[in-house]
Amino acid sequence: MSATTTSPLAGDAASLIIRALLDFRSLWTTHDLVTTTGVPAQTIRRVVNRLEREELVERQAPGVIAVPSWLTLLRRWNEEVRFSRDVRVTYWRSKHGAQPLLDRVAATPVRHAVSGAHAARVWVPETPAGPTVIYTPDARAAATVWELVPARGRAIILAEPSGDVVYTRSRKTDSGIRLAAPAQVLADLLTGAASAGAAEPLTHWMLEHELEWRY
Incomplete structure (x- = not known):
């Protein structure tokens, strides 16, 4: 899917990452997300950093993240991709x-x-x-x-x-x-x-x- 904004959370790569975070109940590393989505690590780090700043993911350990509320994340994604x-x-x-x-x-x-x-x-x-x-x-x-x-x-x-x-x-x-x-x-x-x-x-x-x- 495409989006008309330049937000780091818009576009196909970001959507692949966010869909993975939504579809799985998991603790994630960058390597795990690369394996699951096929998105380059640099892009994943950029998207995850943005999600962390917006408190849509949280750090469980160094290099490990989790999603505290899948519905909040999904609604935020809806702001970018409709x-x-x-x-x-x-x-x-x-x-x-x-x-x-x-x-x-x-x-x-x-x-x-x-x-x-x-x-x-x-x-x-x-x-x-x-x-x-x-x-x-x-x-x-x-x-x-x-x-x-x-x-x-x-x-x-x-x-x-x-x-x-x-x-x-x-x-x-x-x-x-x-x-x-x-x-x-x-x-x-x-x-x-x-x-x-x-x-x-x-x-x-x-x-x-x-x-x-x-x-």
């Missing part, structure tokens, strides 16, 4: 309906990660309904394979990210659909992937079931 601002989106409708679309997505080799309300409802069924949000590298190519047609309504949103962050640690459902990781889904819900309030049920679930989604 679904409604930093992702290219196009709107579509299915010739066959929502569930046949998802069945078709699962049956094709097109790279994807489902986010938004549909993904959240896998973990929290009471999540308010919202548009079907699917990350994919090339929306037009995917729409052809998935038999979608352009639409003015927002029932189906195809989102083209600038990098691979949104596909990182995706979850595969029994039906074969790839879901964006919970932290990514929540970040998207909080920044425009669904109507106001759609993020609240998932937020509560993630706070109460941290061991189920953080490695």
Whole structure:
């Protein structure tokens, strides 16, 4: 994902680092973050130093950090990277309906990660309904394979990210659909992937079931 600011917490590299800090319950060294994210050590040190100044990470020992509050970190990340601002989106409708679309997505080799309300409802069924949000590298190519047609309504949103962050640690459902990781889904819900309030049920679930989604 891209961002329009020059903040050290904006951009793909910073997002890879922050997603790792969100996705894992861990004590981290720079070496660990390099291994997990593939981001150069110099960049990791710069991002971590900024996070430490903002009290979003804390030192546990020399060279070792931890995240005191994953939700605070996620909300800070939302200030830099927002679904409604930093992702290219196009709107579509299915010739066959929502569930046949998802069945078709699962049956094709097109790279994807489902986010938004549909993904959240896998973990929290009471999540308010919202548009079907699917990350994919090339929306037009995917729409052809998935038999979608352009639409003015927002029932189906195809989102083209600038990098691979949104596909990182995706979850595969029994039906074969790839879901964006919970932290990514929540970040998207909080920044425009669904109507106001759609993020609240998932937020509560993630706070109460941290061991189920953080490695």
